[in-house]
Amino acid sequence: MIPLDELLVFSGLLFSIGIFGVLTRRNFIMLLISVEIIMNSAILNFVTFSAYSPSSSVAQAVSGQGIAVVLIGLAATEVALGLAIVLALNRIIGSVDVAKAMELRL
Amino acid sequence: MVGLDFFVYAFLVPLLPALAFVVLGLTGKSFRNGGGLLAVGAEGLALLLSVFFAYEESVSTTGIYHDSSFVWMGLPDGTNFVMGTLMSPLGALMLLVVNIVGFLVVVYSLEYMSHEEGLPRYYAELMLFLTAMNLVCLADNFLEFILAWELVGLCSYLLIGFFWKKPEAASAAKKAFLVTRVGDVLFFVGVFIFFTSLAGVVNPSITTLPYQGQVCPGGQVTWACAGFTFAPPNANSNAPFLAPGTITSPGYGSNLMTLAGLLILGGAAGKSAQFPLHTWLPDAMEGPTTVSALIHAATMVAAGVFLLAITSIYIGFTSTAALVILGIGSFTSLFAGTMGVVARDIKRVIAYSTMSQLGYMVMGVGASSLVLVGPGDAMFHLFTHAFFKALLFLSAGSVIHAVGTQDLFAMGGLLRKMPVTAFTMLIGALALSGIPPFSGFFSKDGLLALTWAASQHYAVALPFFLLALVGVFLTGFYIFRLWFLTFSGSHSRTPGLHGHEPSWIMRAPLVALAGLTLVAGVLPLFGGFANLLPGVQWGTLGYSYTSSGWVFSSSDLMVAIASLVLAFAGVGTAYVFWGNGRVFSLPENSWLRAPHTLLLRKYYFDEVYDGLAHGVILGVARGLDWFDRYVIDGTIHAFERLFSQASERGRRIQSGLVSNYASWIALGLVVLLVAIIYGIPWLDSLWGGG
Amino acid sequence: MSLDLSPLTYLLALAFGGTLLTFFAGSRARWIALATAVGTLGISIWLLANFQLGLATDYQFVQVTHWLTLSTGGSAGLAVNYTVGIDGISLPFLLLSAILTLVTVIYHWDERKNPAGFFGLVGLTNAGLLGVFVALDVLLFFAFWEIVLIPMFFLIGHWGGTRRHYASLKFFVYTHVASVVTLVSLFAMVFLGNWGSMDFGGSISTADVAALNVQSIPQITQVLMFGALFFGFGVKLPMVPFHTWLPDAHVEAPTGGSVLLAGMLLKMGAYGLIRIAFPLLPYGHVAAEPVVLGIAFLSIVWGAFLSLAQRDLKRMVAFSSINHMGIVLLAIALWTQLSVTAAVLLMFAHGLVSGLLFLLSGSVHHTFGTRDIPSIGGITSRTPILSTMLIIGSLASLGLPSLVSFPAEFSAFLATWEALGWWILLPLFALVITAGFYLWMLQRLSFGPAHGIPEKARDLPFNEMLAMGLLVSLIVLYGILPYLIVQLIPHSAIFATQCFHGGSTVCATQP
C-alpha cells in the first residue's frame, strides 16, 4: 500500500498546481481545469483518509469514499455551468480570455 | 412722624417710574409729546415719597428699615440670593438727590427735548433710569445693588446713544458701557471676596458693630451671613445708626480685604469716572444735555461714591485700601481739572469738573475711612454737587438750546441776552469753585479738612491733600473761564449768534436748582438733616460739628482759608485771561504748547486704550480666528482628505482582472494558515499560555 | 402590558405622532406643527405645575416598561427598558425645547420651501430632544440622542445657506463620531458596574447612584471612561478645540435650525455630563478635573475672542455660544450645588437668548440680504423693532441684570470664585470681551448713519415679531423672577452632585 504521507504530498502537489494554474492562467478553460485539479486533490484526500481511517465505525470509515463520489458529481455540475457561462461570454466578447472581461473594475 | 411701618412702602419709589417706563415703553407713541407729562407725574410722586422718607429718616432714632424676604434664587444649602429694600439714612439722602434732580430734569426736558425725534423712547429710558437709580439707593444687598447698578449703566448707554444716528454718539455709548464694564468686573470679584471670605476673616470683636459683617453661627458661610447683605442681623432693631467716631479700626486688615476694597474701588472708579477708568465721561456728553445733567453729573456717576460710602460703613476698608481710595480720588480731582482748563466744548468742561468733584468725594470716603468716621462728608458733597452740577448742565443746556453750538469760543456776550441763565450759571460756578456762602464751599471744605486730618495720621496722604488744594485753584479757574467765555463781553464771537431766554418750563428748574444750591450748604444745621450724614465733619471756618457739638479746630480753619484763597485766585486768574470778553490764546512758540497739546489730547489716554482694544485685543482675536479656521479646522479637513485619499488609492486594487482576485484569495489563505498554524503556538509561547 | 403610562409617554407620543402627521399634512403642515408644539408646551407646563418641589429623592412621572433584553451570558440577561422620568434638572429643558419649537414654528410660519418637510423635521427634532431629556435608560438615551442628529442634518442640508451641504455633512459626521465614542464608555459603565438593567434612573433612585456600583470600577478605567464620555458630550457642547463644526453648522442652518441647534442641541452635551459622566464616574471626574477646567477656560476665552473677530452676525452669535457653553462647562466642572444649579440655569438662559439672537440674525439676513456686519448700518431708522430686539438680545447675552442670563452667570462666577479663586479673572475678562463684541456690533449695525439697506427692507412681519416677543418676554420674566426656574433645580442638583467616591457619600470636588 502506498504510504499515507506520499498520498498526502501528492494531493498537496495537486492542490498547489491548481492554485498555480488559477493564478497564472488567463484562459477561462484553463482556469476551469485548474479549479478542477484543486477539487480533485480534495477528492483524493477524502479517499485517502477513508482508506487509512483508524475509525472502528465502518460508516465513518466509508463515508469519505461516499463523499468523494458526491464531489465528483458536484465537480461535473460545476463544470457544466462553467462551460455554459464561458460559451455565453465568448459569444459576446469573442474571447475566453478573462483579461478581456475587465469592464467591472475599480 | 408716621413711624417705620411706612417704610414698607419704600418699594413704591422705584415702582412709580417703573410703571411709567412700562406704559411709555409699550404705548409711548400714543401720548402727546411722547408722554412727558406722565413721566413728570410719576417722578413727581416718587419725589414726594422720597422727600417724605428722607424726612422720616432724619427725625427717626431707629434709623433703618430692612426687608429682605423675597428670595430671588435659593439653594437648599442655605445660600439664598434675596431681594429686598433697605431704607437707611444714606439711602434716603441718595433717594432725595436722585428724585429732586430727576424731577427737575424731566420737567426741563418737556421743552428742551420737545423738538427731538423718539421722545417716547427718551422718556421711557429716563424712567427706567430713575427706577434703577432708586433701586440702587434702596438695595438691600450687593447682588441687588449690582442688578440696579448695571441697569443704571444700561440706561446711561442707551441715553448717551440717544442721537444714535451720530457715529460719535454710538461710539461714546459703547465706550461708556465697556469702560464701566471693566470696573464692574472688578467690582464683582470684590463682592465675591466679601461673600466667601468675610465670615472667615472678620474679627469676632466687630460683631459688636451693628452694621458690619458678622460671623455666622457655626462658622457656616452663607449668603445672608457673609456680610453680603447691608442690613443688621436683627432688622428694625433699635440700634442707633453710626454716630461719629464709632467706627473702630476694621481689625481685619488682611491683604484679601485690602484687595476686596480695591476691587470695589475699581467698580466705583468705572462708574464715577475716576482715573484710570475716566475716559468715557467726556465722550458721554454726546447724549442730550438733560441726560448729562441727570446721569453724568448728579446721580449715576455719584453712585460710585455711594457704593464706596456704604461699603465703608457696612464692611469697612482697610487702611491701605482707604489710602489708595484717597489717592485715586485726589489725583483725579487734579487730573480732570487740568483737562478742563483747555477744553473748548462747554459740556466737556463741565464734564471734567464732574470728574474732578467726584474725585473729591472719593478722596473723602478714603479719608473718612482712614480717620474712622462715617462717610458723611463725601455724601454731603455728593448732595450739594448734585444740585450745582445739574444747575450748571441745565444752564449750559439752556445756552446750547439758544445758540445751537457747544463751542465756547463761538459764544460770548450772552449775559444781556440770557440774564437768568447767566445768573443761575454764575451761582452754579460759584458753588463749584467753593466760594461761600454757596453750598459747594461747605461741602468741599469738609472734605479738605477731613483729608487734612487724615494726613495727620498718615503722612503719605499729605501730598494728595496738596494735590486736592491745587485742584481747588483749577476749579475756580476753568469754571470761570467757561462763564466768562460764554457770557462776558459785549458781543458774541460768532456773527449772527443770537441767544434768548428759554420759556418758564426750562427756567423754573434752573431757578429751583439755584435755590437749592444756595441753601443746601447749610441744611445740616437744621432739624435732623445731619442724621442723614453719618460722621459728617461739617467744617466751616474752623468749626466742626461733632457728636459733642460745635468744636473749634485751628487746623480746619487754616484749610478753609487756604481753599478759599486758592478758589479766589482761580477765579481771579480766569478773569485776567478771559474776563470782559477777552480771549486768550497761547503764543505759537510758547513753551506751554506741548503741555497744552497733551491736555487737549487728554493725556493720550484714548489713543492708548483704543490701541489696546483695536490693536491688541482685536489683533489677538483675528489671529485666533486664523488659527481656528486653518489650523484647528484644517486638521479636521486633513483627516477628511486622508480618508478620501485612502479610498481613492484603495479603489485601484480592484483591477477587474479575476486572476488578481484569485491571487488575493491565495495570499489571504496563506496568511490565514500561517497565522493559525504558526501564529497560535508563537503567541501562545509569547503570552505564556495566558 | 400595563397601561399605566407616564405623562411623559403622552408627551413623547404627542411629539412623535404630531411629527408624523406633519410630514403627511401637505399644506396644513404648519397648523399641525403649531398644534403639536402648543401641545408639547402644554404638557410641559402641566408637568411643571404638577412637579413636586423639594421631593428630591427620586425622579418623578416615572414609567418603566420592558423593552428588550440583552444576553450577557448570565441567567437573567441585561434588561433594556423604556424608562422615562424627570427631575428638576431635566424639566427646564423640556420647557425650553417646547418653547423653542413653538417659536421656530411661529417664526417660519410662511416657510415656502417644502413646509411639510420643514415643520416635520422641526417637530422630529423636538421629539428627539424631549426624549433625550426624559430618558433614564442608556439605550433609550442614546437612541434619542442620535435621532436628533437626523432631522438637524436635513434641516441644515436642505433649508440652509450656500455651503449647507458641507456644513450638514460636517455636523452629522462630527457629532456622530462623538456619540459613538460615548457609546463605548456607556456600555463599559453598564457592564463594569454590574447593572441589572441599562437604567440609570427611574427604577433606581437618584440618590442611590451607589446602586450602580460606580465606585467599584477601577480608577484608571474610570478615568478612561470619563475621558470618552467627556469627549463625546464635549463635542456636542462644543468645547474648544472640537468646536469647528458649530460655526459652520450655524452659519448655514436655516434660522429655526440654528435656534434649535444652539438652544437645545448644545444643551444635550452638558446634560449628558450632568446626568451621566460626572455623577456616575466620581473618580474619573476628579482626576480629569484639571483638563476639564482647562478646556472650559479655553472655550470661554476662545469663544469670546473669536466672536470679536467675526464679520458675519450669525457666526458671531455662534462663537458667543461657545463662550457661554464654556461657562456652563466650567460650572459643571466645579460640581457644587451652586455651580450645577447655575449651569442648568445658564443653559436655560442661553437657550432663550441665543434663540432670540439667531432669530434676529435670520431676520437681519432676509431683511437686508446680508449678515455681514460692516456692510449694513443704522438699521434703526428703517427697522426700529428689529433693532430694538437686537439690542435686547445682545444685552441679554452679555449678561445684563434683570435679563435671564445674569442670575445664571453671576452664580456661576460666584461658584467659580469659591472653588478656584483668582482663575475667575479669566472668564470675567471674557465677559468684558463679550460685552465688547456685542456693543461693537450694535454700534455698527443698529446705530450710526443708515447705509447698505436695500429699498425693499421692511420691519419685522407679525409672526417674527410674535416669535421674538415671546422669547423677550420670557427672558425678562425669568430675569426678574429667576426662582421660577431655579426652585426646580437645586434639589435635584444635590443628588446629582453627591458622589460616592471611596464609599463616602460626601462629594469630593477636589482630589
Add this chain to the structure above:
Amino acid sequence: MSYTIPTISPYTPEISLLVAVVLIFLLDVAGVKSRILLGGATSLFLLLAFLEVLADLGTWPLQGLSTLPSGYLGTLQGPVIFTSFGLIFQGIFLAVALIVGFASISDPDEEGAPTFYALLTLAAIGMLFVAVSADLILLLLSIEITGIATYALVGYTRRDRRALEAAMKFYIIGALSTAISFFGASLLYGAYGTTQLSAFSTLPANHELALMGFGMVAAGLAFKATLVPFHMWAVDVYDGAGPNVAGFLSGGSKKMGLFALFVVFVAAVRVFGAAEGYVLFLALGSLAVITMTLGNVLALEQKTMKRMLAYSSIAQAGYMLLGVAIDTPAALAGATLQITADVLMKTGAFVVVGAAASLGIGPLITDYKGLGHSRPGISASFAIMLLSLAGMPLTLGFVGKFYLFFAAVEAPGYFILLAIAGLLNSAISVFYYARILRLMYMPDDSKAPASDGHSLTHSTLGSATGPATPRWASLRSEITAVGTARWITIVSVAVLLVLFGIYPTTLVGAMNSAAQQFWTIGF
C-alpha cells in the same frame, strides 16, 4: 447505529419549495412566462415556507418567539439537525428570497422569468439546508447548491455583457473557494475521521492538520461572507448582476456564508484550549476589523450606487463577523440581529436601485440627485434603509449595531478594542450614507442664495423643490413607474425596519434564546 425514521414535518419548508420549483418548470413548459403569475406563485410558496419555519419554531403566532423550546427541536441523527438558531436563519433566508422574489415581479424581462424564479427557489432550498446542516459535507454541499444557482442567477439573461462578466468572475472565484473549502474539509476528515460538526468539538490527535483544515474551510466560507481579502469578487458581481440578484447575494448568500462560519467556528472553539482559542478569535477579530475598515473606506469614494452598496455590504460583513470573533451568546445574538437588519436594509437597498433603474435613473450616485422630491415614496424608504445602515436609531440597524457593540464591550478581555474599531467605522460609514441622503433631499442648487424661509429667496428655490402637484397623485405615478410589487416591497421593508426598530422586543428575545442555546450546546 440505528436511524430513526425521519419525520417529514421539519422538512415542510424545503418540500414546499421543491414543489414550487417543479411548478415553475411545469408552467415554463406550458409556456407561461408571466412574471406576475410565476413570481406570485413563487412568492406564495416562499411565504408558505416562511410560515412553516415559524411553525417549526413553535412560535406561531409570533408572541412565543422569545420563549423558544430549549434543546434541539428534532433529534435527528445524521447530517441534519434542527436548532432554533438554524430555524431562525431559515426564516432569514426565506425572507430574503421572498423580498427578492416579490420585488422581481415588477422586473420587465418576461423571457427569463421561469429561469429566474426556478434558480431563486433552488438557491433558497440550498440555503435552507445550510441552516440545518450538522455535517460539514452537507453544509458545503448545500452552500454549493446555492452557489451554483446563484452563479446562474447572476448571468441568467445571457445577453448582458456586464452580467456575464460578473457571472464569470463569481463562478471562477466561487469554484476556487469551494474547492479550497472542500480541500480543507478533507483535511478535517483526515484529522477527525468524520465530518460531523459535533465531532469537531474535541481536539484531534493531529491538530495541525485540523488547524489547516479549519483555516481552509474558513477561507472558503470567507469568500461567501465577503471578508477581506476574499471579497473582491463581490464588488464586481454586485455591480454587474441585476439589482435584485445583487440584493439576493448580499442579503442571502453572504448571510449563508456567515452562518456557516458561525456554525463551524462555534463548533471549532471547543477544539482549542483557552489560549489557542483566544488567539484564533483574535485572528478572526482582526479579520473583522480589516473587513469593516476596508469596506467603509473604499465605499467613501465610490461613484456608482451599486458599488457603494457593495462596499457597504462588505463592511457590514465585518460587523457581523464580530459575532463569531467575540464568541459570546450576546455577540452571536447581536450578530444575528444585525444580520436580520441587514437582510432588510441591504436587500431593500438593492431593490431600490432596481426601482431607480426602472425610473430611468442612472447607476451613478449623483444620478439620485433630487430623488427625494420627485419620488417621495421610494426615497423615504431608501432614506430609512440608509439610516438603518448607518445605525441610526428608530431603525433595526441601530438595535443590531448597538447590541453587537455592547457584546464587544461586555466580552472579557480586549474585545473592547473591537467595539471601538467598529464604532469608529460606523462613524466613517455615516459619511457616505449621509452623502446619498444629501443628494436625494438636498439638490445642489448652490447658486441660489441662502434661504431663511422667506420670500426674498423663495421664488428661485421653488422650482428646485419639484412640481407642486398633489402629493398623492405623484405617489400614484411613482407606484406605476416603479411597479406595484416592487414599490410595496420597498415600502414594507422600510416600515418593517422602523417597526422592528421601535419594538425589537420579541425579535431580540428570540435571537437571545436561540443564540444562548446554540452557543451553550453547540453540536
